[in-house]
Amino acid sequence: MFPTAAGEAFLTRARRALEEMTAATIDAGRATRGATGRLRLGLIASALLDPLPDVLGRFGRERPDVRLELHEMASGRSAAALLAGELDVAVRLGPPRGAGAEHLVSVPVGHDHLIAVVGSAHPYAGQASVSVDQLRRQPLIVVPVEDEPAVAAGLRTLLGEDAAALDGATVARDVHTIIGLAACGVGVGLGPSRMLSAPRRPGVWFCEVTPRTALPDLVLSFADRDRSPVLGAFLDTVRRNCPDVGAALDRRFGHA
Template structure:
């Protein structure tokens, strides 16, 4: 059986009149004249098929049908009010779900402060954090499975592609050395001094630009790194270095891992730096994304 449609103004008028039990007061509360209120109630009664109110001189009361309808009318109005509030919150960027991809090393730098600031300003937003290297983040942005990426060495932004980028910070590179390596005794390591050592690096597909940046630094120093082992995460790279498999070049934030078997030393030239950027879809007008960029 088809359910009758109950227009919201009629339901609202019914609920107010059921509370006031007086047509004049109910009409004033609704901001309408008494005749239109009577018409709304009459139309609703026609849809229900039974009187909802007893109308007697000096007395208005709910009928059994009216008493049966009132709880559902109140629930409908409350649900609508909740829905409107939720819609406004999402539209303002105060609620909803934001999917953020991030490179693991950023958990040691920008990510904790960013999340703290964002949660303080927008505590009702659900954050879905996904640890990913740079290339998978770019793919996930294009495939719309994340909303914002925080990544290293983003591609060049010509202003015309589907993704937009904003630099968040730059940081120096450090040499990652076994604690007993001869260069660990130095305060600063020139990249040229790493020429004879085997290297442990991230695989190029995980972050092509960062991989190329590191090999470019070695090339400028006059050698091609002899890579003996790859590892997807920087923590694994450092653990393998600590185990004596080789050395590496890594973003300076990696020093916060504080592994006993590993020494981290700043490198020369000081201009050897890596860039961290936020990435998002250029056409995305989500207030959640805008708020995250504001927090950055």
């Protein structure tokens, strides 16, 4: 028995419809598992020294069909972007504060203390450490107050409210620029200890700052109501790469 021409046409369309339904079911399942979609990540530059390279590399290999949108963004801006729905997740310095911060989940992903960087021709090059008094006598290179207010407040406390060195400091928006300006002899750069993991370049010297001064934690933040499968997949990658962060997330959500 052979189908009629009308039957052939019907079977062709039916097969196509079945194939489309099968493909749609597969695509829906992948989306539910966070294997497709988009992740918008805001980050500060120092997070690209550690821990983001390993996390993003693993996430990209395991979720090649997720579109990663990366935005370099100062801590002073990222909380507002999360609350406005412009970002899915942010890596910033210090937990968000102010209006709406209670709607964000934040867990530490790194700890830093203050270090100094100078050019190889600087008088402090070769020293293991520099004191606060020595810093007060030098031109400084620091992050902008509006970008990293918690860091700026800590430096003001360390050096003194009336520190002329801070008032006349050169401003640099990321750690790589701080290191580069120090190498050029502009002054003493002040930044996080994770600068020590930056690719070594000739002409710079790193010093500890005494007394040892803790900086705000590197923090991962996202909206507490966000149940996006892609965000969930990203957090799973963070858990596997950073067990301490995974434990903090479990405690935050009551899974401990």
